[in-house]
């Protein structure tokens with residue numbers, strides 16, 4: 001009750017946040033006549049202008065402007081200090097955010113104009129607000145049909161200008177394809193490349209799609225590509241590049257509902273499984289023994305080939321090794337089934353939809 005009253009007088013936190021963004025909306029709208037005067041080529045040239053501005057601002061961090069550049073410069077100095085790399089990364093990230101924040105209004109005005117010319121949709125003011133909220137990494141809640149697909153184009157364009165790739169995560173292949181084609185017209189018009197990750201792409205096709213400025217795909221595909229990349233033996237076989245910025249469509253569904261199904265990756269074992277059968281035969285020949293605790297300070301004595309500690313985890317010892325203290329088995333029980341070892345390039349469970 002009190003909360004409702006206070007909310008009525010001062011506005012909710014949400015309303016205040018939105019109010020704070022209104023001057024920026026006005027600034028973007030004020031740039032509209034200027035943008036409308038530009039030819040298509042001049043509008044596209046804005047992309048290069050923004051890219052140059054970002055590159056100039058980040059030039060002090062060395063060529064490449066990526067983690068790799070930081071790592072190699074640190075290693076060149078014989079000082080691969082992870083703390084230093086982390087600090088430098090943070091500095092670089094802050095510098096990038098600063099310049100993106102400076103160009104935000106002009107960049108949004110460029111996208112709005114491109115939307116009008118290419119898609120015949122001029123971003124509404126609420127869509128500009130939604131775009132700013134997403135750019136800050138927060139959640140923008142918009143109702144069905146309010147045009148969230150178009151909202152994404154604003155922060156996507158802005159964050160893709162740094163050349164480090166932007167992911168747009170959707171719930172299914174159909175939406176990934178539809179949105180990449182639909183909004184792709186706008187990005188391409190402005191000189192950005194677009195890729196889409198769907199089922200049945202090979203590694204090279206995936207690598208190409210991830211190398212694009214904007215990559216559409218489903219949470220499942222992004223997730224499994226991440227897992228598979230982590231199982232690659234060589235970094236050059238990986239398909240994804242370092243992460244930069246992602247927008248999640250239908251975030252409630254992806255981060256809450258879908259997150260309940262873990263991504264599991266598994267495949268057949270590379271090793272021969274007949275070892276398990278052989279070990280199984282040996283196990284049945286072992287004699288179960290007993291433990292006799294020793295006097296205080298003295299070790300226990302054992303009979304048989306192994307003893308079982310019912311209270312704790314199964315213990316075992318080998319008569320041949322003559323171990324005095326049974327080695328604790330790392331597993332809860334003795335495994336006699338072939339283990340599912342991770343193998344690269346295998347199909348996986350749980351990704352069919």
Ligand SMILES: Nc1ncnc2c1ncn2[C@@H]1O[C@H](COP(=O)(O)OP(=O)(O)OP(=O)(O)O)[C@@H](O)[C@H]1O
Nearest residue numbers: 120121122123124142143144145146147148149150
């Ligand atoms: N600025 C705009 N001007 C004109 N039409 C627009 C604008 N923004 C969105 N639309 C139209 O609104 C419709 C709904 O857009 P969209 O599918 O992006 O909505 P949504 O918010 O993602 O909805 P859902 O919650 O169903 O996914 C589309 O047909 C789109 O063309």
Ligand SMILES: [Mg+2]
Nearest residue numbers: 145148149249
């Ligand atoms: Mg939608």
